[in-house]
Each structure stands twice: as structure tokens, then as C-alpha cells.
Amino acid sequence: MKELELYIHIPFCIQKCRYCDFLSGPADDTSKRRYTEALIREIEAVPDDRDIRITTVFFGGGTPSVLPGEWTAAILETLRRKFTFAADAEITTEANPGTVDKEKLRVWRESGINRISFGCQSSYNEELRMLGRIHTWEDFLMSYALARESGFDNINIDLMSGLPGQSLKAWETTLRRAAGLKPEHISAYSLIVEEGTPFASMELDLPDEETERMMYSRTREILKEYGFVRYEISNYALPGRECLHNVGYWTRTSYLGLGLGASSLIGNTRFTNTPDMGEYLRNSANPGCLRRNIEHLEEKDEIEETMFLGLRLMRGVDKHRFEQTFGTTIRKIYAPVLEKYIDLGLLAETEDAVFLTEEGVSVSNAVMAEFLLDSY
Numbered sequence: 138m139k140e141l142e143l144y145i146h147i148p149f150c151i152q153k154c155r156y157c158d159f160l161s162g163p164a165d166d167t168s169k170r171r172y173t174e175a176l177i178r179e180i181e182a183v184p185d186d187r188d189i190r191i192t193t194v195f196f197g198g199g200t201p202s203v204l205p206g207e208w209t210a211a212i213l214e215t216l217r218r219k220f221t222f223a224a225d226a227e228i229t230t231e232a233n234p235g236t237v238d239k240e241k242l243r244v245w246r247e248s249g250i251n252r253i254s255f256g257c258q259s260s261y262n263e264e265l266r267m268l269g270r271i272h273t274w275e276d277f278l279m280s281y282a283l284a285r286e287s288g289f290d291n292i293n294i295d296l297m298s299g300l301p302g303q304s305l306k307a308w309e310t311t312l313r314r315a316a317g318l319k320p321e322h323i324s325a326y327s328l329i330v331e332e333g334t335p336f337a338s339m340e341l342d343l344p345d346e347e348t349e350r351m352m353y354s355r356t357r358e359i360l361k362e363y364g365f366v367r368y369e370i371s372n373y374a375l376p377g378r379e380c381l382h383n384v385g386y387w388t389r390t391s392y393l394g395l396g397l398g399a400s401s402l403i404g405n406t407r408f409t410n411t412p413d414m415g416e417y418l419r420n421s422a423n424p425g426c427l428r429r430n431i432e433h434l435e436e437k438d439e440i441e442e443t444m445f446l447g448l449r450l451m452r453g454v455d456k457h458r459f460e461q462t463f464g465t466t467i468r469k470i471y472a473p474v475l476e477k478y479i480d481l482g483l484l485a486e487t488e489d490a491v492f493l494t495e496e497g498v499s500v501s502n503a504v505m506a507e508f509l510l511d512s513y
């Protein structure tokens with residue numbers, strides 16, 4: 138059986154955060170209902186293939202938790218009718234604090250959702266306000282407690298460092314407050330000021346490079362005290378609680394994206410659904426018409442992606458899997474790069490894998506860039 142991951146895009150948020158360039162925005166209930174109906178039509182139109190086994194489902198956005206619980210359950214029910222699910226499939230929904238209540242959490246549990254990823258970002262209300270978030274730290278604590286009471290035993294907390302005006306001490310406090318709640322997983326990304334966002338046109342008092350560097354290294358040290366292991370450049374989990382869906386991305390498992398603007402990788406083909414809502418609503422029953430940017434990857438592209446994405450994982454790129462997939466070894470293709478960076482102490486190699494060392498992680502972009510293949 139072929140394994141497949143599913144990504145479901147819910148492009149709605151209560152209000153736009155000042156740093157966000159995701160395909161998302163506010164909408165009224167009628168628009169949300171129309172979209173959910175269109176999404177269900179898109180799922181129903183996927184060609185049947187009983188030889189596929191769904192290992193993970195991820196509701197992302199936007200803020201998937203703005204939909205009524207019953208609508209999310211209806212989407213999942215349609216997915217189950219269409220696909221064969223692994224018995225232990227990881228089914229995650231992103232949620233914003235303040236958008237969940239007991240009833241919604243109950244419906245989610247009953248529908249099979251077994252993981253929640255809370256967009257918390259900070260434990261300081263002034264930082265949350267400055268980011269344009271809709272919630273306070275207290276809202277987050279309440280939502281987190283409700284999720285635990287409702288039986289969710291796999292929870293991620295998203296946090297963000299490098300915020301305007303944020304001190305190293307404030308970041309450390311946020312990390313300790315979040316880790317002290319004992320979630321299974323913490324994602325800790327640093328703020329990127331994206332073009333076209335309100336932040337891009339503001340004078341921001343961003344932490345200097347040295348503070349940013351300290352924030353990154355302290356993240357690992359502090360989370361380690363609480364039992365978290367860094368398994369990817371920006372992701373930390375208790376042992377055995379890594380996000381399987383994202384590990385799938387980094388190891389190039391096929392995934393099908395459903396919904397507005399959703400991206401897919403099926404075998405060696407990448408494509409993206411239209412980002413135009415009108416077009417999506419009109420054509421969702423005919424997924425072929427939604428597809429944009431269809432790219433058939435050559436072997437060279439697949440090898441590069443395998444290295445870039447795999448090196449993000451602390452366990453690195455699996456040498457045996459690489460050889461099975463490409464019929465050649467990493468060493469045969471990349472001997473000079475491996476030698477150079479192993480000598481510099483930035484890469485390491487064992488019988489089974491090639492991976493970034495601790496020093497390598499801090500300059501990962503520069504190292505990864507050398508895995509581009511000019512000629513192959």
C-alpha cells in the first residue's frame with residue numbers, strides 16, 4: 138500500500154496578524170459554509186484508490202478552529218469515506234486560543250482528531266497585542282486546560298522568538314512557561330518579516346544578531362531541561378511525540394493538499410491549488426482545473442530536495458533509503474561537499490546517515506546551499 142498524507146487548508150482567521158503572509162483572512166459565516174461545501178466537493182472528486190493508506194491528516198490555515206466542530210467532523214467523515222486510514226493515523230488540527238470550547242473539543246475527539254497544535258506565540262500579552270494576535274496568554278491557558286480535560290494527550294504549542302522589543306529574558310520566560318505546562322511538542326520559530334505584511338512597513342526594534350543567536354541556543358538548552366529533544370531545526374518533542382505529518386514533509390512522503398492554495402507532492406510531481414477563492418468555489422468538483430504550478434521534478438531536483446529537507450532533521454538523511462530511491466550513494470554524488478563540511482565539523486556521517494552537527498545547525502542555510510547540483 139502507498140502511504141499518503143493529507144493537508145486540509147482552512148483559509149479563515151478572525152483577524153489578520155501583523156506579520157502573517159499566509160493565505161488567510163476574516164470571512165462571514167456564509168462564506169465559511171460555502172467554502173466547506175466546496176472543500177467537501179473537492180474531496181469527493183478525488184479519484185478512488187483503495188491502494189492508498191492515509192497516515193496523517195493536518196488541518197492548517199488560517200485558523201481551522203474558526204469552523205464549527207460539526208463542519209470539521211463532516212470534512213473528516215468525507216475523507217474517511219474516500220480513503221483508507223491507518224488505524225493509528227495522526228490527525229492534527231491547528232487552533233487559536235479563544236476559538237475552542239468544550240463542545241467543539243468533544244466533537245473533534247469524536248471525529249477522530251487526536252492532536253492539537255495551538256498558535257500561542259508568546260506568554261506576554263503586550264507581545265501578543267503587538268503581533269496582532271486575537272488572544273491573551275490567559276486565553277491560551279484556558280484553551281490548553283480545556284483540551285487536556287477533553288482528553289487530548291498530544292498537544293503542540295507554537296512559540297515565536299525574535300519579536301520586536303523582545304529581550305532574551307522574556308523569550309526564556311515564555312519558553313519556561315510553555316514547557317512547564319508539559320505539552321508533548323513545542324515549535325519555536327523566529328519571526329520573519331515578510332514583504333507585503335504590515336510589519337514590513339513598520340519601524341521594528343528587532344533583536345540584534347547576537348541576541349537572536351543566543352535565543353536559538355537557549356531554546357534547546359531550556360527545553361532539554363524539560364525533557365524535550367530537538368528533532369528538527371525549529372521543532373522539539375518529548376521522545377516519541379514528533380509531528381509525524383511534518384516528518385513526512387521532511388522525508389518527502391507524498392502528500393495531497395486539499396483546499397484553497399494547498400500544495401501537493403505526489404511522487405515526483407508538485408502542484409498547488411488556485412489561490413483565487415471565486416475560482417476555487419466554482420471548480421472544486423473538478424480538482425484538475427484547480428491545479429497551478431505543476432512541476433515534474435527531475436531526479437536532480439529530487440536529490441537536492443532529499444538533502445535540503447532531510448538535513449533539517451537532526452537524524453539527518455537516511456543513507457540506505459537514499460540508495461534505494463536513487464540507485465546511488467550520497468557519497469558518490471556529494472563526496473567533495475561531505476569532505477569539506479565533515480572536516481569543518483559542520484556535518485557528520487555514520488553507517489546510516491548524514492546529518493548536521495550542533496555547529497552545523499547554526500549555519501544550516503550555508504551548508505545546505507552547497508547541496509545544490511549544478512550538473513548531474
Ligand code: SF4
Nearest residue numbers: 150153154157198199
Ligand atoms: S492566526 Fe495564523 S494564519 Fe491567521 S493571520 Fe494569524 S498567523 Fe496568519
